[in-house]
Amino acid sequence: MISALALYAVVGQNQAIEVGKPVPDVALLDMSGKSVRLSSFRGKKLILFNWATW
């Protein structure tokens, strides 16, 4: 319960994530429409590049 409240506080305030802290487990889509969670990359070094067509 304590951890849930701690997380709630973080999510509620929408703080920017910081170096040294765990990243949120965001769900994204691959090109076939399948959901891919950031947590699925645990155990690998991940280079996340974030762009847009615009």
Added chain:
Amino acid sequence: MFVAVAMDTGGIPACKPFYDKAGATYLSLVDPQNALGEAFDFDAIPNGFLIDEAGVLQYKRVGGFEVSSPATQKAIDDFLALPPAKPGEKAVVPDYDATEAANRAQIAKTPDDPAANLALGRLLLQRSDAIGAVPFLARAAALAPKSSGAHFSLGSAYLALGKKEAAAASLKTALRYDRANFVIRKQIWMIEHPEKFHPTIDWSWQHAQLAKEREAEKNDPPAMS
């Protein structure tokens, strides 16, 4: 592992042609609901995030991240040279069910808590439940009318439901309180001027439109939040 994430509300149809043209051999993803933008709280792109084996952020660059720049190359080399982080050693696996329950309990106790409404709405949106998210995000936006983030999330939820007019209205309110945020500004452009983005991007239109909007905004200063 290299993963690219396109921040495109147009989803797979909007970004797949770009990935195909680039001959992408890396994992190609899209974030049509700005879930990453909300969770990582960024207002510009391109960005780079280097995340270790335990899911811990080791480096971030928000805006102006160029894969081929010497600074980026050094950051990536240093990152790859780090000893492997032991999974579980530092990682905190967020318990989303517990977070949802905590927020629902908080709202039951204090229905007018803007932070709890916003947190719950965003959580539902991240779980692809845009219909469920809208009432909480609308409540959060009403309770905190100068919160750019609440209006942005509400706009994202409307967009996910195909309600483009409502989405544009919410995003315009969001932009009013966060005018430096190019993710919001460009989402509005994509809704209202899709022909300027597909099949090709009209950069000169964007420059002219930005100049026009900046001029209009000079005479319409946002209220300070």
